Amino acid sequence: MQIHRLFEIVYILLNKRVITARELAKRFEVSIRTIYRDVEVLTSANIPIYATQGKGGGITLLDNYVLNKSLLSDQEQQEILFALQGFQATEYPEVDIVLSKLSGLFNKKDYNWIEVDFSSWGNHKNRNDQFSTLKDAIIGQKIISFEYYNSFGEKSLRKVEPIKLFFKNSAWYLHAFCLKREEIRTFKISRMVNIKKTIDPFIHKISDDGIEADKEKIQEKKIAICLRFTSDGAYKAFDTFNPDSIIKNADETFTVKTTLPGGPWLVDFILSLGSAVEVMEPANVRDQVINKLKNNLKKYKNIYNMT
Structure with a gap:
């Protein structure tokens, strides 16, 4: 318990800079004497903590103090914070707390330079x-x-x-x-x-x-597939596929040759790219897309009594 309390005291001082022994004693539910003993332990560990008397006084930490750089280099500290920012994308709640604490311990005020979000616009709340x-x-x-x-x-x-x-x-x-x-x-x-x-x-x-x-x-289970994109749909090709698999044609269209998982998913995926894409090969996938389009058209004909 003491080790945990000592760490928390350092963290609090890094963020608040000044706090009274009474406030710390209340927070940790210990006596004021115990808090002063903790301060002595931290001081003996070469952490620059000192106490001031009078109005506005209290226990404080030397300005610009950061974790001992012999433990982690500046680059290593940055890498840890960056990794945690990437992990924020999982939306796991404890990450924000850990990131906040470590940025305070490392004295990094400009760590929040990137945001990673893997969620869809209609992301589930659970x-x-x-x-x-x-x-x-x-x-x-x-x-x-x-x-x-x-x-x-x-x-x-x-x-x-x-x-x-x-x-x-x-x-x-x-x-x-x-x-x-x-x-x-x-x-x-x-x-x-x-x-x-x-x-x-x-x-x-x-x-x-x-x-x-x-x-x-x-x-x-993947199959080789060849797709052709119109010139105004080129952005969809580059948004979806590796540039190395995209070839620009003389007529300003683009050809994509890649491998994708087969099955019902493939047809729906191709249709999600809209009218900008056409299946060139294989013939059976092209036929599946045509049949799916025909079936969809029948649905709308039935709804609107189209001829």
């Missing part, structure tokens, strides 16, 4: 709870249960041993050992509903090799 539950389950090695919707819209109840969260292509995913399928599976978090941490423990029997094998399976 995302914080999802990440908190998943983090606790992964670290505490507890089985989780949830309802999962696959790419066909089919719902199933799953129980899994969570292994790792990862972010790819604008979405969060979970690597986990699925007890139903008895193998490692990758779950898209936006399709996971009613995530609950159970009291059932597990011991990881999965190595990184197992996760890599699952990634390779996903890679094997």
Whole structure:
């Protein structure tokens, strides 16, 4: 408890600069004498704390004091703060508190130079709870249960041993050992509903090799595709694909050659790019897009009695 209290006293002084022993004693629910003993301990550790008498006096810290640079270099301090700012994108609530404390300890007032936001405009309000539950389950090695919707819209109840969260292509995913399928599976978090941490423990029997094998399976399901973008839709090509896969044609159009996961997702993804894109290859994907467009057109014809 004393070590925790000593750290808190230094943190308070870094932010408030002056505070009375009575205020500290009340905060930590100890005697004023105990606070003065803590000050002596900190002073003996070469932390420049001193007390002043009279009005406006109290316990204070020498101006411009920062953590001992022999522990962390200035560059290392900046890297830690930058990493925490990136982690803010997970919307995990404790990050803001830790970032604030460390910026005070490092005496970095200009750390907030970047903002990372992975969320969509229509982000769900329960995302914080999802990440908190998943983090606790992964670290505490507890089985989780949830309802999962696959790419066909089919719902199933799953129980899994969570292994790792990862972010790819604008979405969060979970690597986990699925007890139903008895193998490692990758779950898209936006399709996971009613995530609950159970009291059932597990011991990881999965190595990184197992996760890599699952990634390779996903890679094997990808297909080669060729898309053509109009000149005024070029921004969509560059917003979506690696520039190395984009070729500018003589007629000012753009060709994209890449690999993408197959299945119903692919057709919907292509249609989301609007009229700026046309599928050149493979022929079966082109036909799937045409059929989807025809079916959509029928819906509107039925609604408006179009001929």
